[in-house]
Amino acid sequence: MLCRLLGLLLAFGLIAGAAQAQAQDRPLRVLYLSQSVGFVHETVRRPTGAPAGSGLAPSELALQAMARDSGAFTVELTQDARDITPARLAELDVLVFSTTGALPIDRQTWAAVVDWIESGRGGFVGVHSAADTALDFEGGQQAYVDLVGGLFDGHPWTQGTPIRLANLEPAHPLAAMWPDETDYAEEIYQYSGFEPGRVRVLQALDMAAGPLRRPYPVPVTWVRQVGQGRLFYTNLGHTPSTWNDPRFRRQIVEAIRWTGGRTEAPAAPNPTVQDAAALAAFAAVEGLSSEVSPADPAATAAAIRNLQRLHPEKHDGDPAAWDQAVSRLRAAFR
Structure with a gap:
């Protein structure tokens, strides 16, 4: 009897191990949401006049190409957040958002999304205006920011503004494709509600270069652990040309693989690194x-x-307080 029991346990273990290995071998299942409630970026604008379901936006075509070329994932496309349901989440591994405005997601559904991520069953990738997004229920904006880590607070660096990207983690698998001091042109956000102690910043603006420099740090890309799950966000992705950039495509593929649990990379917050970037930004400007x-x-x-x-x-800026604060900070460097 004991031998039979041990045999059954061994058989079940082998079956479970085989099932787990098979799950790790299959492509990740991605749902890409590119809904705009308000401003519509060109990257998510589907062509007008095309038959329903036949015309795709530039970012949708790019993500399909990433899936095809990498073989790492399959992707479903939607521009209606109501397609995200607890039942649908059970069929997915990663959500990718490139969105704007208050999405039609209710409190219960969002709680299911957060639980799905925190439990390690799913991951989240946010691109560009995913930080200019909220949820259509009372307190929905804060609930969304609590997950993503920051909220759009203006974009002084408008489309096409020359910038330089500082790579704060050159060896990190989700940033290694962007060498330090990469010159680029993008629309770059700054954020409110951003807490350095909650995220690991991988890329930031290099304030030593470019026609528009500010004496404070502006993060561009970060990751964070969410319970047992993972989140990746990048501010890049405003223009179709960025979505066609091989470096950006590689970064998004690696982000999907990492948030989907197929690869490992550090996610612990790096506030000391971020502090150094803040000091460097002020000193440079x-x-x-x-x-x-x-x-x-x-x-x-x-x-x-x-x-x-x-x-x-800023519309709510304070010139007098600004001058006083800058003067105090300059004295701190002497």
Whole structure:
């Protein structure tokens, strides 16, 4: 009897192991949501006049090509968030959002999405305007920001503005395809509700270059652990040309593989690295020596980040408070 029981347990173990191996071998199942509730980016605009279901947006075509060329995933396309249901989540591995406005997702469905991610059953990839998105219920915007990690707070770097990308984690699998000091042109957001202690920033703006520089840090790409699940966000992806860039495509493929649990990469927050980027941004724009370290780097970096909300060009900026804060910070570098 004991031998028979051990045999059954071994058989069940082999079956379970085979099923797990088979699940790891199959392509990840991705649902790409590119709904716009308000402003419509060209990357998600489907051609007008095309028969229903036949015309796809540039980003949809690009994601299909990534799926085909990599073999890492299959992708379903939708521009209606109501297609995301608890039952549908059970058939998916990764959600990819390139969205704007208050999506028609109710509180219960969003709770199911968060549980799906936190349990490790699913992952989330946000592209560009995924940070300019909310949910259509009371408190939905905060609930969404709590997951993604930041909310659109203007884009001083408008479409086509020359920028330079700083790679804060050159060896990270989700950033290695973008060498440090890569010159580019994109629309770049800055964020409210961003907390350095919650995310690992991989890319940021290099404030030592470009025609538009600000003396505070602007993250571009980050990852975070969400319970047992994973989240990736990049601000890149405003234009069709970015979606066609081999580096961007490789990054999105790697993000899908990582959030889908097929690869490993660090996700622990890196606030010290982010603090160093904040100090470097202020020193570069203000013409200060980068070799001078303030007495309290973490506190100084926090004060530098606070400059964003005071900037005179913001609709709610405070020029007087800005000048005072900059003066205090300059003194901290002496």
